[in-house]
Amino acid sequence: MSQKANSSKSAPWFREPWFWMVMSPLILVVIVSFVLVSIAVRHGDDVVSDTYYKDSRLYHYSAEQDQRAKDLNLAGMILFSPQDQSVSLDLRGELSTYPASLVLILSHPVEADLDERIVLEEISAGRYRGQVAAPLQHRWYLQVTPEVDAEGAQTPEWRLKGEINFNIGNGVPLKPAEQ
Template sequence: MVMSPLILVVIVSFVLVSVAVRHGDDVVSDTYYKDSRLYHYSAEQDQRAKAMNLAGMILFSPEDKTVSLDLRGDLPGYPESLVLVLSHPVEADLDERILLQEISTGRYRGQVAAPLQHRWYLQVSPLGEQESEAQWRLKGEINFNIGNGVPLKPVEQ
């Protein structure tokens, strides 16, 4: 009888610790880096995209789970493939990287596995090892409850 409250506290503590470990906060993935105790944002990719007058229009097709991108700008040559990153605003486990292949000059197409519903953040960049190493990037945000297409542009600083 005397030990039961202590045992209950120990059990509840283990449950709370396991929930905290299993459902921790998601990590921010962008061009931020840590310098001492300060966080800095690098906008070089956005500035390069703006200097090249890059813009795009992305259109999702929920019927066949495809995505198409029309890219325009002052590029010396259009890349053969691009990477589209779909980032869920809440659950990082739902994030998806989609390879977009060039089907004609400035037109790209790829397959989507993520559910095309609710809101997503979009980022398009040339195919590379990491998003932070790409020469340029375009960003946008789509809400599938409103529509299936959205323009992409460099982030304004």
Template sequence: MNEPTSKPWYREFWAWMVLAPLIAVVIVSSITVSLAVRHADDKVTDNYYKDGRMYHFSAEQDQRAQALQLAAMVQFQRGEDQTVVVELNGNTDYPEKLLLTLSHPVEEDLDQHIVLSQLSVGRYSGSVTTELNSRWYLRLMPELDPEQHKSAEWRLKGEINFELGEAAPLNAASR
């Protein structure tokens, strides 16, 4: 009598029929988790009280900018040497340097802070290191430390869409 020889489990068809979907689920789950961790959304603040108090200071910055009749025009010059030129107008002493913050609407990692040096009265220039495309939020202020933006004397805000042009006005936010 010939007895069938038993094969090792990994050579059995039914073993792979059961294991293949399980292995596929583990691989796809690992990829999904790694993508979710790597491309997670920016965190929402959990200190609402502090942010509410800082809102008052932000409104004061806008009011001071309106009282000084401040307005600016931002002009980006793209190419090999990406630069930005800002024309600031208003009833103020023009500081030696300004800070222009470019905030990406989705990716906080793309945000950039550009220190602008005075070329002449009311005219400032700085270098841009990030590729500029699509839409960005702009904030101009005399405070050079980005972490201290809420203590700046005034601020101007605006928005630019590089698909539509390379210049944008900055004004005090009206409430």
């Protein structure tokens, strides 16, 4: 009888197969959830600008800058040199005097941390040159404006825009944005 009593005695809860059949999917879901949340927190996208309110307010200035560039018949050709990480710009248009320096803004489509502001110095009438620190690969949005004060209190008179994919080529034309 003592053998029957021992065989009818149940095993500890962690040795029961039904416990593991019920709990293993739940435990797996909790572990996967923690992994996915940690990945999302560490590698979140910068698709939406943090200054969306300011950007939307400045839209009217943007339209005026584009129209001013059209009125001046401004256009340019920008060429990147991956060997020495330099950029050159040929600017043409109906400007009475060319600015001494221009600002090139390289905007990465996804990672805002990779955006770069480059000052292009005039080397001759309508020709500008600068150095790039960003990696010259994949796709970037380009914007060229005349340089204004460092505090950003003034708005540039005009701007030219473009888009480049370094997988396709190293040069791209710049023109005013279409409205």
